[in-house]
Amino acid sequence: MIPRLAGILNLTPDSFSDGGRYLDPQRAIARGLKLREEGADWVDVGGESTRPGAEPVPVEEELRRVVPVVAALTDAGIPVSIDTRRHQVASEALRAGAVVLNDISGFRDPRMVELAAEHGAGAVVMHMRGEPQTMQRDTDYADLLGAVRDFLRPPIQALQAAGVQEIWADPGIGFGKSTQGNLELLRRLPELDLGVPLYVGASRKRFIAEIAGDCPADQRLGGSLAAAALAYKAGAQVLRVHDIAQTRQLLRVLEAGAWA
Ligand code: HH2
Numbered sequence: 001m002i003p004r005l006a007g008i009l010n011l012t013p014d015s016f017s018d019g020g021r022y023l024d025p026q027r028a029i030a031r032g033l034k035l036r037e038e039g040a041d042w043v044d045v046g047g048e049s050t051r052p053g054a055e056p057v058p059v060e061e062e063l064r065r066v067v068p069v070v071a072a073l074t075d076a077g078i079p080v081s082i083d084t085r086r087h088q089v090a091s092e093a094l095r096a097g098a099v100v101l102n103d104i105s106g107f108r109d110p111r112m113v114e115l116a117a118e119h120g121a122g123a124v125v126m127h128m129r130g131e132p133q134t135m136q137r138d139t140d141y142a143d144l145l146g147a148v149r150d151f152l153r154p155p156i157q158a159l160q161a162a163g164v165q166e167i168w169a170d171p172g173i174g175f176g177k178s179t180q181g182n183l184e185l186l187r188r189l190p191e192l193d194l195g196v197p198l199y200v201g202a203s204r205k206r207f208i209a210e211i212a213g214d215c216p217a218d219q220r221l222g223g224s225l226a227a228a229a230l231a232y233k234a235g236a237q238v239l240r241v242h243d244i245a246q247t248r249q250l251l252r253v254l255e256a257g258a259w260a
Contacts, residue, residue, distance in 0.1 A: 007035030046083030
């Protein structure tokens with residue numbers, strides 16, 4: 001099965017790839033429409049950069065960035081997921097029409113579980129060790145797969161118990177992992193075996209430059225497609241990507257060749 005694609009829309013000044021490009025709401029909305037036109041199944045809207053070392057954003061600022069854009073894209077008939085760790089931002093984005101809650105902190109705040117249930121929203125539960133500011137300081141694990149599995153299982157069970165219908169597990173590529181760790185996760189995804197579909201965000205991430213030679217984020221398409229192919233082969237059901245049209249083309253060819 002061809003994975004669904006979540007198109008990335010960062011309304012931040014400092015995201016590693018599209019930082020500063022979509023701070024203006026009109027440009028952001030136009031980008032969301034374009035992602036949809038290129039074949040995004042939904043658009044993942046975020047107002048806080050979580051790249052390693054990023055500074056937290058005040059909640060009012062995150063709200064100011066995301067809510068109008070979520071509302072406008074929803075009004076245009078585009079399904080939106082809200083990428084946030086904050087209860088208030090999640091709450092207002094869901095009220096503005098977002099249909100999926102993407103929490104990179106893995107629903108550590110139990111109120112996020114209630115919120116997803118109340119709104120009948122889907123939930124992406126991601127693994128991250130520690131916080132974005134510090135997560136790359138220690139990327140050694142005795143058993144990476146086991147650590148990711150043990151971290152993700154309780155919030156998934158809590159979401160299921162609360163009645164959330166659509167839940168995806170995300171190993172958190174680049175969030176407190178070494179390059180080898182990211183590759184191991186991509187290779188061994190099926191072993192996570194959490195009973196819910198898998199969601200993978202590897203697009204343009206730094207490990208690509210670490211493997212293939214230093215290059216800016218917007219020049220990592222080849223590596224991003226390779227990572228998408230690995231995730232496809234491992235059975236991921238959602239890919240979070242910047243380059244929708246190219247990823248869709250890759251997946252169609254893989255599917256036609258029955259590579260999985
Ligand atoms: N990666 C990023 C942000 N949100 N959400 C999920 N579920 N999975 C991911 O892998 C993931 C995510 C980081 O990438 P990006 O949004 O492009 O950059 P930044 O954090 O600098 O805004």
